[in-house]
Amino acid sequence: MSPVLSLDVPVRDGALVPYANLDYAASAPCLEAVSRAVAEALPAYSSVHRGAGYASQLTTTRYEQARHTVKAFARARTDDALVFTRNTTDAMNLLARSLPEGTTVVVFDTEHHATLLPWPAPVRLAPPALPGEAVRAADEALAAIEGPALLVVTAASNVTGELWPIAGLAHIAHRHGARIAVDAAQLAPHRPLNVAALDLDYVAFSGHKLYAPFGAGVLIGRRDWLERAEPYLKGGGATVAVGEQTEWQSDVEARHEAGTPNVLGAIALAAACDHLSRSGWTGLIEEEDRLLTRLRTGLAAIEGVHELALWPADHPRVGIVSFVVDGYTAREVAERLSADHGIGVRDGKFCAHPFVRHLLGANSGSAVRASIGLGSTEEHVDRLLTALRRLTEVRG
Numbered sequence: 260m261s262p263v264l265s266l267d268v269p270v271r272d273g274a275l276v277p278y279a280n281l282d283y284a285a286s287a288p289c290l291e292a293v294s295r296a297v298a299e300a301l302p303a304y305s306s307v308h309r310g311a312g313y314a315s316q317l318t319t320t321r322y323e324q325a326r327h328t329v330k331a332f333a334r335a336r337t338d339d340a341l342v343f344t345r346n347t348t349d350a351m352n353l354l355a356r357s358l359p360e361g362t363t364v365v366v367f368d369t370e371h372h373a374t375l376l377p378w379p380a381p382v383r384l385a386p387p388a389l390p391g392e393a394v395r396a397a398d399e400a401l402a403a404i405e406g407p408a409l410l411v412v413t414a415a416s417n418v419t420g421e422l423w424p425i426a427g428l429a430h431i432a433h434r435h436g437a438r439i440a441v442d443a444a445q446l447a448p449h450r451p452l453n454v455a456a457l458d459l460d461y462v463a464f465s466g467h468k469l470y471a472p473f474g475a476g477v478l479i480g481r482r483d484w485l486e487r488a489e490p491y492l493k494g495g496g497a498t499v500a501v502g503e504q505t506e507w508q509s510d511v512e513a514r515h516e517a518g519t520p521n522v523l524g525a526i527a528l529a530a531a532c533d534h535l536s537r538s539g540w541t542g543l544i545e546e547e548d549r550l551l552t553r554l555r556t557g558l559a560a561i562e563g564v565h566e567l568a569l570w571p572a573d574h575p576r577v578g579i580v581s582f583v584v585d586g587y588t589a590r591e592v593a594e595r596l597s598a599d600h601g602i603g604v605r606d607g608k609f610c611a612h613p614f615v616r617h618l619l620g621a622n623s624g625s626a627v628r629a630s631i632g633l634g635s636t637e638e639h640v641d642r643l644l645t646a647l648r649r650l651t652e653v654r655g
């Protein structure tokens with residue numbers, strides 16, 4: 260039985276077919292286990308932290324337990340903070356607002372906009388031709404900076420799925436006395452995270468890419484910058500006392516989580532983390548690799564289909580593949596796949612405009628992205644390959 264909720268969708272002839280969801284990198288389908296956890300929490304849900312009623316106490320316990328579970332999933336250090344945010348974008352913006360005065364941010368042009376744009380006047384590095392060059396470029400850039408510095412990098416590209424050398428980058432950052440923040444939005448659903456072992460200072464990811472519904476994400480990391488920063492949201496819960504002057508919470512989580520939090524989102528995210536931790540990563544990675552190889556080999560065999568990659572084809576990657584099809588715009592391909600075959604893919608520049616421009620060339624348009632994960636099947640992959648073969652033959 261599939262671990263994720265399934266869906267039937269209409270195709271052009273009016274028939275309903277099982278949805279071939281190949282759009283996990285945008286939002287992964289909800290896990291059955293997540294759906295059950297949310298259903299269980301619904302009858303008792305109540306406002307957290309400030310209520311004496313039983314439901315409020317129970318919900319507070321579940322919310323704080325969720326924090327604990329997600330932290331354990333990320334293997335964060337015991338004294339790390341975990342702030343629940345809306346998503347990765349929100350988490351990166353929170354970090355950007357918490358930078359000590361004078362911090363220089365170094366970021367690669369390959370980033371998703373969530374991780375490229377929040378920083379004031381960052382040093383932007385060109386897409387490196389090889390993983391080792393990423394480390395060399397970061398080394399050089401950080402060496403030239405005086406004062407506090409933060410290197411920001413994605414762990415797995417949302418365009419190519421390629422895994423970035425975050426252990427090496429963390430090492431280099433620390434050698435220069437800088438910190439590193441990692442965008443793990445696409446890594447967390449596919450590989451075990453280990454914040455402590457990798458010595459990452461900050462990590463962000465989103466529930467909706469991790470088999471939980473929308474609206475919850477996290478920023479995990481060192482407390483000191485967050486402790487000293489202005490509260491990200493100002494309002495109830497972030498204060499100790501309000502009079503002429505406002506005294507803000509020093510507790511990082513309370514300081515930055517003003518207002519009523521997304522308790523169900525946090526519970527859902529924690530249930531997904533719990534499911535992934537319990538399922539064991541080895542089987543998940545093996546199955547994903549098997550399907551990914553089938554998909555990439557199949558794409559390579561279709562004349563007129565070209566996969567996008569920054570690094571050599573055998574560089575390790577998660578279950579994400581972007582490609583272009585000669586003679587069709589990406590939107591045409593995506594629309595045909597949906598209308599004729601019940602296949603969901605993403606088309607566009609994937610909120611990574613500089614990177615996609617780099618991969619495609621300045622004047623070219625967009626690409627198609629297929630992405631897989633828990634619950635993906637051979638049939639989904641083969642349906643895509645058959646559909647693309649037909650499309651390229653018709654164009655023939």
Ligand SMILES: Cc1ncc(COP(=O)(O)O)c(C=O)c1O
Pocket residue numbers: 284285346347348349371373374413415416417442444445465467476610
């Ligand atoms: C690598 C990466 N970072 C950040 C984001 C932004 O995530 P969210 O939209 O959940 O904030 C995405 C979303 O596609 C992503 O793929």
